[in-house]
Amino acid sequence: MTFSAAIVAGEPSGDLLAARMLRGLRARDADVRAMGIGGPAMAREGFEAWHPMDALSVFGYVDALRQAPRLIRTWRDTRRRTLGWRPDVFVGVDAPDFNLRLEEKLRAAGIPTVHFVGPSIWAWRFERIHQIRRAVSHMLVLFPFEVDLYREQGVPVTYVGHPLAELIPARPDRAAARARLGLQAGRRVLALMPGSRESEIRLLAPRFLQAARILMRQDPDLECVVPVVNERRRTQFEAILAQYPLPGCRVLSALPETGQAAAPPRVDGLDTSGWPIAWHAMEAADAVLVASGTATLEAALFKRPLVISYVITPWMRRIMAWKSGQDAPSLPWVGLPNILEREFVVPELLQEAATPEALAEHTWAALTDADLAERVARRFTALHETLSRDTPGLAAQAILETSRANA
Template structure:
């Protein structure tokens, strides 16, 4: 169905992965509403689709209790301003993309003011503090879930939810494209290549760079010809990582790449990365990986003391599989020695069986997610959802 109504559609994305989802959704919504305008908070990919941002997306890209505190007043100010703007001039629908700590608060206020709201990317209510699901219901007319087990969770609680698949599963090829990617970086078919992705947030790069770099130094001692590529999302993240590498006298062993994380992962034999969307992307690229993550010590202490977790794994490949397919090293287990020990077999042993498992998982998520999400949003706009 195509409508020529000049709709105003508001969206907020809080980080790089949300920007990717937002751009795909905007593009798909234009097929339903060619005269629609799009505004809110977004990143460069959304801007490229004609989106108007009222604040810089980077301002929302913080996580962890103590990491948020220094920026709390600014975050509250942004929330107040954006809510006032949309209540004073209501959009036809508001879509919060991920960033649940920020977006659900915005959605709740807008929904109370009579504005239809959708939350794209389920918060991890299935993992911890399960009763938060009712706060999600209070804030939204519909949740768009990327993963099948999330849809089942919402159905159990009778909360409107649509499983749309994942845009990355649609974008990435089912077949391996390593040869072409290696050519981009002057790598041969016989080179041993490790990709290192320390995260897209400043707090992640700050905490993860040192153990990651120390692990690479250990690996280089055992695999001297190992080539190590580090794609970083922007110059600021590069400066943060390079500062740690320089401190450890290790800057010469890395090849830095501006962006192009997808191509770097495809070129690699194995990948070391932070948790999150990057782990899913790595799985879809059929690359063996080690997922290593940590929070600031006090943040981790508070989180684990205050909240009960209902999951055995924290990386998306393992959550999707319902078992451990890839090694996970969290907090105190994230040591250079552990990282090196789990990466070494991925670089030296045959991983065909794991890659085939990733292939089958890829197919299960390939649903044309942006199209499915746009259809679900249009149903809310047209009052086909509560």
């Protein structure tokens, strides 16, 4: 009998996770049938979409309110289809506001539910654990410290590792990355990464550029590369760059045509052709100045010294405090590398502390302190090993076992 799974993934990172999970399921049952909400990576694995992944894409609280009628229609249609189909399992990939409510209804109707990527209740809104306990038959988590948290709360859980640890090389090749980007050898390279959302770039890019201008007074040969996720964000960043000119700043949305021969195969066997442009920039860099988010973990896995920053408006702070019931996170860290290491391995400059001068001071140390770079690389190499697991296989096995246990 063909194994069936309804899956909902609501953003590009979830699409990639779900695609790898599907690959793991198909390795165990080639005839798996999967339907729901997903993106192009899932489609390449034979996924049938009821709605495109963009149906769940919202950017911030204001956009969520504006899109609420569409989101509600999509949620209701997905619930109706799943209850009518009654698959062997439902898998919600991240998107907790959408998926946990859906999982609660489906589990109550007798459909086993797996949630892939534990919501960050260890930082915000721990009270969500009560809904998770009702909604989730089994939780799949990306970080080892989450296992005890869910287990203590009576939620079955499996640590599956972080897929980034499989995709990012254990031994980054800075020289090869610089060749791919057409960067000159022998010069310091700083990757500036002020985020992928409009609000992040609006609030962080001016500070990052002013910090870089200070750094260029200390090292006129410094090269700055700025990877952007799409042409809209490039246009936005370049408008800010015009206000804070930075000589030689390279804004990248794709690999440049260097005219050089193709790079030889990597020793680790990883194919760089499908990498996001940000990964090329991080591998090429001596240091990274980056907005808090998944990119901080990516920079850590590339073993680069980094400085983490984030700024939100007072209005957004009030909304976050109202929604979470907290004025600040439950942990002293916001950057994933520091959270995973449980200490400030790399600096975090947030809100009023994120002045151009302070950003420049910490970034200069990241660029120039060889002992610091070596210490950070050792810590992040060990972290990489901890996060590296057979994520597709472990996720697939837990999903199949959950389905059988609840059959």
